[in-house]
Amino acid sequence: MADIAIIGDRDSVLIAKAAGLDVYFETEGERASRLISRLAREGVKVIFVTEPVYAACGEVIAKYRSETFPAIIPVPDGSGPSGVSMAAIKANVEKAIGADILFNE
């Protein structure tokens, strides 16, 4: 069992297998949420999820946000970055500082 897992659609994450990650093919929100919970219980430290999965599993990801492990990190899938992850960084900034000082748009 590797410490790093990746969840996403088959076409996007298959390549990660070559790098030695644990690869799970799952795009449906409910099942992906359960999968994330299971991986977290099993002690996987870093879970990469593709951005569509990240958007679909908001609830379970929010649950693990305030814990040290696992780190659930969105990565872009085959269709390129959708901006979900940048929006998450932006939300962090707004939450912590009260105003967006990084993006200035």
Add this chain to the structure above:
Amino acid sequence: MTLSYKPTRMEMTALKKRLVTAKRGHKLMKDKRDEMVRRFIAYVRRNKELRERAERMIGEAMEAFVLARASMSAAEIEEALCYPASGAGVAVGVDHVLSIEVPKFSFVRSGDVGYPYGFMTTGAELDEAVRRFTEVMPILIELAEVEKTCNRLADEIEKTRRRVNALEYVMIPQLEEAIRRISMKLEENERGNLTRLMKTKDMLNAKEQSG
């Protein structure tokens, strides 16, 4: 809203002590918040930079992979990637940023860096995709660490800010108000007492003169 307390000296001393503690707590908490914000800004800058880089590199890897998929059959790709040559892991530690636990990851690669397949059925496009993806792994792991730290810090800053505000705008004014009320009440009692004494004295004097 005001707190109701018994107007006694003992109560007032206790309240004054609480006020001192509250003020000290407020100052410490405020300092903590300021320092957390300072560090957060540094982390979040790094986060943004890493994310941009990772997104670009993954994009390139995905592009190469799409090409590879186009030139090979799905079964061939599956077969080629089925058994990884190198294992990827993370060495996990826990770091403390102002007593907040944050993860510390460092990327560990086991096995040799190479292609996990023979060159019989695979094309150069797949090599390219695999190479690019392996390259992006250390960056992704660093990104995981920094992004998690940012999440934790943002949560914690929010909590601390709430506490600072609660102390500043609720707790401290309430205590000050209660102390003011008690001291007014005590002074009032004092004055009442004095007047009563003077009145009694007058009455006694009047009685003496008439008697």
